[in-house]
Amino acid sequence: MDTSKVPANAAQLHTIESGVVARGKPVALQDVAVLLHPEDDVAIARVPLNRGVLLRLPTTSGTIEVVQRIPSGHKLALHALVEGQAVRRYGSIIGFASQAIQAGEHVHSHNLSVGSLKQEYEYAVDVRPVAFVPEEQRRTFMGYRRPDGKVGTRNYIAIISSVNCSASTVRAIQQRFGPEVLQAYPNIDGVIGLTHKSGCGMRTGSAAVEQLQRVLSGMALHPNIGAYLLVGLGCESNQLQDMIAAMQLDSAQQWKQPLVLTLQENHGVAHTVAEAARVIGELLPQVNAVQREAVPISELKLALQCGGSDGWSGITANPGLGFCVDELVRQGGTAVLSETPEIYGAEHILLRRARSREVGERFVERLRWWEHYTAINEMEMDNNPTPGNKLGSLTTIYEKSLGATAKGGTTPLNAVYKYAEAIDERGLVVMDTPGYDPVSVTGQVAGGCNIIVFTTGRGSVFGFKPAPSIKVATNTPLYEKMPDDMDINAGVVLDGVSTEEVGRSILDEIIAVASGKQSKSEAQGIGEEEFAPWILGATM
Structure with a gap:
């Protein structure tokens, strides 16, 4: 598959009025649609195609007639397909015809x-140094270079609830440290509350408790967290001392020791909030003392996400991000692919x-x-796909x-990790997570990712504290x-800009945001409600 450039032909595109190709003289397929692989059975309409439009195929001297309106971004059959026949896009099977499909027809749900792929796997045959x-x-x-050698892209203080019963208390503590307090501490990005359900x-002692503890401890030890306070009720399954x-x-991490408060031992909410405010007040000068310094981008652990x-x-966007990942890996960095159901x-x-x-x-076991x-x-x-994905043409x-x-x-x-497991390999790795973005990113960041790139076609407005998210x-x-x-706009690829150029732009933006530039979601204060640990098993 070569998606490095999707060329535009301005001389032909002047025939498009109001975004719709008119009937008449045949139009070259490549001027109005994208063919990703020579063996593909479908092309992707760059603009809406009306019924009756004639398209000249690039591999033959023939034409096909569009037999029904094809929305922009949707699939067009390049030849007739019989019921049960495999249909290819990207040179790979995307499904099977559930009925006969004629050339020029809209291919969708x-x-x-x-169907069933029944694939026979080959391992390690395409590994290249x-x-x-x-x-x-x-x-x-x-x-921010930490005493243990890890590097943060942000510098937060985190208040972490052990259980939903202490979540409201965590929020009350957090409210004590608004902008009017933090303006005296310019090197602190905020005091965040990490609450959950x-x-x-x-x-x-169950796997569900162990996984939650892995998430919460991963956030506590995260290099973007300069200090943390654990807040519990006292009688929950997830006992803080056990965790x-x-x-x-x-x-x-001797430089960042756990501080613990429980509501039942501190005379309830009001007393716990007051004591927590005192503790955090003492932490502020210590956390503020850290300074940014130049470090190689090999210290970046990049969470890869797509949503909407x-x-x-x-x-x-995804091939552009893929080029960025290749360059980050060449520079010694780490990229974490996840959303296991969306690799299936x-x-x-x-x-x-x-x-x-x-x-x-x-990975196959997962x-x-x-x-x-x-x-x-x-x-x-x-x-999966979702209704929004299907509106956007994914079938x-x-x-x-x-x-x-x-x-x-x-x-x-290079490696496959369990959900929220600490990432210690460099290069491209996979973390097993659900496809649901907040749950997936929670695992990636708990595993150590210090920055996120999130591609979207429908408009996900995702943010995640403490790791900045680039859309x-x-x-x-x-x-x-x-x-x-x-x-970033990766749509310029459809105007002839290469995915390599988009990938370089993404890497430049990663470096700028990692160095302190606010991403669009950060500028709007988005990112705390997205903390969502994956809940396994029955709730009793």
């Missing part, structure tokens, strides 16, 4: 179904790039777990996954409609 940039030539950003109603011992919070995806995601159907691409068969098989997990919860893997999970996986670039897959629009109309929310 009404005539394309997910990375041409690393020499250390002395690597780019830098202005980050879990922490009890589950068996003590401190299990996650080794009292020995993991559309038909352009896999053509513009495209896993064969990653497995061929797995560093070893063992790494590949670990896919089999997801098949079981969805089945016992009366769901299917194809319950099956295979199609969505093939576009989503492009975020990961082309370098070897990349897949199409120009979205970028122009939501200028206060989108950081």
Whole structure:
């Protein structure tokens, strides 16, 4: 698949009036649609195509006639397909014809179904060595170097609730430290409250408790957190002292020791809020004392996300982000691909790039777990794409996954991590998470990601504290409609700008934001409600 450039032909595009190709003289397919691979059965309409438009095919001297209106971003059949026939986009199967499809017909949910791929996997056959940039030539950003050697892109104080029962108290503490207080501490980005809807109603010592503890401790130890306070009720399943011992919070970072308050031991809400305010007041000067310094971008751990995806995601923004990832890996950095259900159907691409068969098989084991997990919860893997994805032209999970996986670039897959597990490998890695963006990013950041790039075609306004989130629009109309929310426009690829150029722009923006520039979501104060640990199992 080559999506490095989607050329525009201005001489032909002058025939487009009001965004719709008119009938008459045949128009070259490549002037009004995108063909991603020579073996594809469908092309993607760049503009709305009316019934009766004649399209001249690039590989033959023939033409096809559009037989029904094709919205922009949607799929057009390039030839007749029989019922049950595999349909390809990106050179890979995106589904199977659920009825006969004629050339020029709209291909979407009404005539394309997910079927069964029955893939036979190959492991590590496409692994290519990375041409690393020499250390002395690597780019830098202005980050916070912590005593343990990790590097932050932000400097927050976090108040972390062990259980939902202490969430309101956490918010009350946080309100004591508004802008009027923090203006005296210019090196502190804020005092944030990390609250959630879990922490009890589950068996003590269970996998569900262990996973929640992994998330909360990952946030406490995060390099973007300069200090933290744990606040509990006292009788919850997720006992704070148990979490401190299990996650080794009292020995993991001597420079950042756990501070603990429980409501039942501190005479209730009012007394706990007052004591917490005193404790945090003493922390402010210490946390403010840190200064940004130049560090290589090898210290970046980049969370890769896409949400509100559309038909352009896999053509513009995701390949552009993939180029950025390749360059970050060359510079010694780390990129974390996640959303396991949104890799389903495209896993064969990653497995061929797995560093070893063992790494590949670990990922396949997670896919089999997801098949079981969805089945016992009366769901299917194809319950994704969402209604919004389908409006944006994505039909099956295979199609969505093939576009989503492009975020990961082309370098070897070096490791597979459990949800919120600490990331210690460099290069491209995968973390097993759900596809739901807040839950997925919570795991990535708890694992150590210190910055996020989030591609969107429908307009997700995602932010996440303590890690800044950069939004990349897949199409120009979205970028122009939501200028206060989108950081970068990848839709320029449809005007002939290369994905490499978009990828360089994304990397430049990552470096600027990592150095302190506010992303669009940060500027609007977005990012605390998105903290959402993945809740496993039954709630009792």
